[in-house]
Amino acid sequence: MSMSNATRAVSDQVLAALVSAPRHVNPAVELWLELQQQGPRSAEDLMAASSRIEDAIAQGEAERDATGSALRNLVASQPVPARFVPIGF
Secondary structure, X not given: OOOOHHHHHHHHHXXXXXXXXXXXXXXHHHHHXXXXXXXXXXXXXXXXXXXXXXXXXXXXXXXXXXXXXXXXXXXXXXXXXXXXXXXXX
């Protein structure tokens, strides 16, 4: 099966975007880790941080949804043969 130049270009763009994307921790997970490191907190402390917690949850859910959408698109896309064998294989 032959691949068109347009399909190859799009595939190359997607791969380049994935490779160049910065590493990132979901804001909700990041806040959870921070709170875990701080140890037990009082209800008052948690209430005072409720706005920050709600923001982290909202951002985390948005990122989860975007990641899920990207994954569904990748799974639904046509496979593209590699032009070279990755180092280590």
